[in-house]
Amino acid sequence: MLNQLEPLDRVFHALADPTRRALVERLSHRSMSVSELARPLPMSLPAVMQHLQVLESAGLVRSVKVGRTRNCALDMAALGQANRWIEARRCEWDARLDRLGDYLETLKGENDDDQSR
């Protein structure tokens, strides 16, 4: 990774970890505090914090400190970015299949011409 970390790098990297996906999954139901998120997980609280920092720097999670607790909420925008990249690939893929289909149609047409001659 020679170049600056692009947003998509951070988003996909954040989602590549099962613990972080589990956090996102639970936050998609409702927002929670750090310790509430950490409670069911088989690791230390600092570890969970670090995962949350990864998610936050990817833009997937936003958090605000209220008193001594930090409340974490999902931010769908970053997920939307990832989604759009994937959708763009599908579009190009479909366009490719269309071109292939057109090409085959052309071949078929030429073949018909040959036969009608």
Add this chain to the structure above:
Amino acid sequence: MLNQLEPLDRVFHALADPTRRALVERLSHRSMSVSELARPLPMSLPAVMQHLQVLESAGLVRSVKVGRTRNCALDMAALGQANRWIEARRCEWDARLDRLGDYLETLKGENDDDQSR
């Protein structure tokens, strides 16, 4: 990462690298040989091979050897998997917003009741 690598882990991890996304992007236009994929990239051919192996083990790319060249093609199925995971999060998020909306409606209704008394 204590547990076995889940499919989604591999897919998102594969997509987290800009070089690999570029490969997927070009393969979404048309399939290519390894050296054709490697030509524009500023790294050695073994490095590109390793990226392709990551993509292939994630199920994003399939390849067949024809003579002495290996032809690589995109496999949309794995991308679909990633897409579905993201969509599922969005659904849950929307459901959460609906519940919130219902709750606010309920409050409003109760408030109206109070006023009509």
Add this chain to the structure above:
DNA sequence: GGCACACTAAAGTCCTTGCTTAAGTGATGC
């Protein structure tokens, strides 16, 4: 005030990644 609670920061360890170079292997073309 003072104790507990909810984080936060720092340092250290071990494993994985993303490259590199060098040395194969196995078709293709003359």
Add this chain to the structure above:
DNA sequence: GCATCACTTAAGCAAGGACTTTAGTGTGCC
């Protein structure tokens, strides 16, 4: 046959990731 082309394998290495433990910091409650 033999050089060339298109990979393939292996080894090595610097950097980054996923934890840990230990030691703070700032709030809330009695």
